[in-house]
Amino acid sequence: MKLVSNKYIIILFCFYITLVLKFSFIGVGVSFPERLLGNYDDVSHNLIPFETIGTYLTNFHHYNFNTWFYNTFGNVLLFMPLGILLPLIFTKIGGIKQLILASFIGILTIEFVQYFTLLGVFDIDDIILNLLGVVLGFCILSQFTKFRKRIIIHKFR
Known part of the structure; x- marks a missing residue:
């Protein structure tokens, strides 16, 4: 994979990855400090697609807003940003399929680390929501690129 030389995008990407790791692992210490002390009684994993999403969307009134929002739209x-930054940095990732595969590997790695460290919960719905975010980010990048090309073409007519 060829890396784009724009250092600002690379710095932004590194900052972004740091935030993702913070929210995925260190953030658990804020939400569930007992896990950092070795108490894992509240850990329950989800391997059934759309179970957690369905629960949050149909029973949203049973959750406080922060829990509901973070576990649905927050994911x-x-x-x-991953759907925007990956194609900008790794120019070989040109299509949506390659982006989804690369993102899936990274997201799955995070979920497995959460599973084995118990700093987080392995949830198949997190993977689905995360990949939805990647795809939406890529769509935004694609639309911005098309818009930018139209402006440039219009400017030189």
């Missing part, structure tokens, strides 16, 4: 929003 999407957190990974939208």
Whole structure:
């Protein structure tokens, strides 16, 4: 994979990855400090697609807003920048399929580390929502690129 030489995008990407890791692992210490002390009684993993998403969307009134928002839209929003930054940095990732595969490997790695360290919960729905965020980010990048090309073409007519 060829790396784009724009150092500002690379710095932004490194900052972004740091935030993702913070929210994925260190953030658990804030939400569940007992896990850092070795108490894992509240850990439950989800391997059934759309079970958690369905629960949050149909029973949203049973959760406080922060829990509901973070576990649904937060998972999407957190990974939208990945759909923008990966294709900008790794120019070989030109299509959506390659982006989804690369993102899936990274997201799955995070989920497995959460599973084995118990600093987080392995949830198949997190993977689905994260990938949705990646795809939405890529769509934003694609639309911006098309818009930018139209402006440049229009400017030189």
